[in-house]
Amino acid sequence: MLGMVLHNIGKPLILEELPDPIPEPGQIRIRVEACGVCRTDLHLVDGELPNPKLPVIPGHEIVGRIDALGPDVADLSTGMRVGIPWLGSTCGICAYCASGQENLCDRPIFTGYTRDGGYATRAIADARYAFPLSEESNAAALAPLLCAGLIGWRSLRFTGNAKVLGLYGFGAAAHIVAQAARKQGRHIFAFTRPGDRASQDFALRLGAGWAGGSDEKPPEPLDAAIIYAPLGELVPLALASVRKGGSVVCAGVHMSDIPSFPYRSLWQERKIVSVANLTRQDGNEFLAFAAQNEIETRTKTYPLEQANRALADLRAGRFEGAAVLIPPRT
Ligand SMILES: [Zn+2]
Ligand SMILES: [Zn+2]
Numbered sequence: 001m002l003g004m005v006l007h008n009i010g011k012p013l014i015l016e017e018l019p020d021p022i023p024e025p026g027q028i029r030i031r032v033e034a035c036g037v038c039r040t041d042l043h044l045v046d047g048e049l050p051n052p053k054l055p056v057i058p059g060h061e062i063v064g065r066i067d068a069l070g071p072d073v074a075d076l077s078t079g080m081r082v083g084i085p086w087l088g089s090t091c092g093i094c095a096y097c098a099s100g101q102e103n104l105c106d107r108p109i110f111t112g113y114t115r116d117g118g119y120a121t122r123a124i125a126d127a128r129y130a131f132p133l134s135e136e137s138n139a140a141a142l143a144p145l146l147c148a149g150l151i152g153w154r155s156l157r158f159t160g161n162a163k164v165l166g167l168y169g170f171g172a173a174a175h176i177v178a179q180a181a182r183k184q185g186r187h188i189f190a191f192t193r194p195g196d197r198a199s200q201d202f203a204l205r206l207g208a209g210w211a212g213g214s215d216e217k218p219p220e221p222l223d224a225a226i227i228y229a230p231l232g233e234l235v236p237l238a239l240a241s242v243r244k245g246g247s248v249v250c251a252g253v254h255m256s257d258i259p260s261f262p263y264r265s266l267w268q269e270r271k272i273v274s275v276a277n278l279t280r281q282d283g284n285e286f287l288a289f290a291a292q293n294e295i296e297t298r299t300k301t302y303p304l305e306q307a308n309r310a311l312a313d314l315r316a317g318r319f320e321g322a323a324v325l326i327p328p329r330t
Pocket of ligand 2: 040
């Protein structure tokens with residue numbers, strides 16, 4: 001198999017030929033058709049996530065076909081198309097797993113972080129954490145649903161029944177969440193880097209009722225805001241635009257420090273919460289919703305060996321929507 005391998009934090013990924021992995025009991029092996037590039041992968045490369053497995057193959061938005069089954073795998077068969085998300089496995093017995101919060105498991109495995117991921121031609125996954133996917137859809141179009149979509153969906157759920165919703169950072173997650181929220185009858189205001197007309201136009205085309213810079217005030221107070229950009233300075237800005245009782249949901253795995261702000265910005269039962277990882281229930285709910293509601297993704301595809309360029313383009317904001325790697329067919 002071929003994989004793009006991170007050996008050292010802060011260094012480019014290296015294309016390597018590796019032995020095909022052998023699935024262990026309960027595992028499947030996937031021939032990767034497409035793998036999305038997520039901002040979390042940048043945090044991994046930049047050393048902002050603690051204790052990665054090194055060397056590691058990043059990538060946790062995997063779409064592919066099962067090409068080998070380990071012992072004890074029921075319900076799945078070779079040739080099936082599946083999606084492999086960030087949550088690679090959980091212990092099943094800790095207090096969080098036992099109470100329906102497997103996203104907070106004490107001993108989780110994360111795809112492309114503590115287990116090799118999908119920047120590769122083959123990947124190993126836990127059969128219980130693989131989502132069956134549509135056979136017809138384009139693989140690249142499906143890939144961003146597996147993290148930007150799933151965690152976006154969880155963050156949207158955290159806004160309760162907010163009617164007027166602000167999205168801070170209009171990248172892969174927001175472009176999916178905006179469509180889902182519009183289908184639910186919510187109003188979207190999109191906040192981008194100040195002066196980023198291209199992203200603002202993109203948001204307006206996807207149904208946002210207003211788009212502006214993150215330094216601007218929305219045309220009316222927000223019932224809730226979701227922050228996708230990894231910038232702590234957005235928290236007090238979002239809080240200042242949220243009405244009494246509203247929430248600010250921080251959806252990223254990493255964020256720069258949040259500057260101090262006056263208590264009166266939080267007063268009146270405003271809330272700040274973070275969203276961590278996903279549960280399989282989030283995945284099943286969202287993938288069904290996306291299929292029924294024709295959620296479309298905007299992707300820019302790169303050959304697998306150009307993963308470093310895809311990461312650099314994501315960092316620089318050089319495309320709208322999501323980057324997706326396409327490995328050679330082997
Ligand atoms: Zn657990
Ligand atoms: Zn992700």
